[in-house]
Amino acid sequence: MRRALGTISLLASLGVAGMTQAGVTGTVTAVSDYDFRGYTQTARDPALQGSVDWSGDYGLSAGAWASSSLDFGPGADANVELDLYAGWAGGAEDGLQYSLGAVWYTYPGANGGINYKSFGAKLWYSWDEAASNMSAWYLEGNYTYGLPQDFGLTVHAGYSFGDYWKSFDGEYFDWAIGVTKSFGHFDTALKFIDGSNAVYDHGSDVFSAKAKVVFSVSTTFPWKSE
Numbered sequence: 001m002r003r004a005l006g007t008i009s010l011l012a013s014l015g016v017a018g019m020t021q022a023g024v025t026g027t028v029t030a031v032s033d034y035d036f037r038g039y040t041q042t043a044r045d046p047a048l049q050g051s052v053d054w055s056g057d058y059g060l061s062a063g064a065w066a067s068s069s070l071d072f073g074p075g076a077d078a079n080v081e082l083d084l085y086a087g088w089a090g091g092a093e094d095g096l097q098y099s100l101g102a103v104w105y106t107y108p109g110a111n112g113g114i115n116y117k118s119f120g121a122k123l124w125y126s127w128d129e130a131a132s133n134m135s136a137w138y139l140e141g142n143y144t145y146g147l148p149q150d151f152g153l154t155v156h157a158g159y160s161f162g163d164y165w166k167s168f169d170g171e172y173f174d175w176a177i178g179v180t181k182s183f184g185h186f187d188t189a190l191k192f193i194d195g196s197n198a199v200y201d202h203g204s205d206v207f208s209a210k211a212k213v214v215f216s217v218s219t220t221f222p223w224k225s226e
Contacts (some may be wrong), residue, residue: 008048026052029218034067037158038174040197041081043071043205044212062086073206118144129164136164152180154191169209170196185223189216 027051034041046069053063064085072078074091084104118141129136140158147153154177161171178191194211 010090024054026050026221027218028221029216031214031216032215033212035212035214036212037160037195038197038209040171040192040205040208040212041071043065043073044208045069045205059089060087061089071206073204118146126164127183129162132164132167134162134164134167136160136162145177149211152184154178154180159201169197172209186217186219188218190214 003070027050030046031049033044034047034049047067048069049065049067051063051065051204053061055061063085063100065085066081067081068079070078122140124138124140126136128134138158138160139158143155145153156174156176156202158174159171160174165171172195174193174195174197176191176193178189180187180189182188190213192211192213197209
């Protein structure tokens with residue numbers, strides 16, 4: 001399931017949320033496994049991830065995201081993923097908002113989404129998945145629910161389909177359920193991930209789709225006073 005490098009994608013989203021304030025923030029995350037739609041990208045090994053995001057006037061924004069420890073198997077040279085993105089957003093501060101943007105991924109993809117309160121849905125499209133000249137789609141739904149003591153419940157369901165997936169492991173469904181907890185400036189998450197493609201085994205942990213538990217810790221800079 002290795003994905004091609006250097007693809008530019010367009011994205012659009014629509015939803016209800018608060019407007020982002022101008023400034024620069026940075027986030028650092030440690031994860032026990034880099035999961036992508038049910039498939040590991042690090043052969044089930046831990047990874048360190050980080051992002052730098054800038055938001056300016058008139059709804060403009062830009063950023064970069066990276067992950068270490070990629071493992072695509074023998075003969076694959078990629079060890080780090082780097083994504084660059086920029087966009088523009090507008091709309092009412094407490095109402096309907098919209099955004100347009102472009103993303104340079106080490107992997108191809110595009111998405112559009114709509115969000116309402118704690119529920120969000122997105123449809124992703126890649127016209128050349130894994131440099132295969134075949135298209136791929138991904139439909140996902142996500143739900144978050146706040147719990148007492150800064151705990152939270154997260155639920156995810158997704159479906160991968162299209163010509164590429166028919167030629168690879170077949171179209172498949174993935175799902176996850178997890179719990180989040182904040183400790184001051186740090187956010188932690190523990191989730192169980194599984195799916196209908198879990199029976200596929202490529203002979204190693206590379207691109208494994210087996211059920212797993214993933215733990216992550218992240219923090220965003222600059223730290224704000226409590």
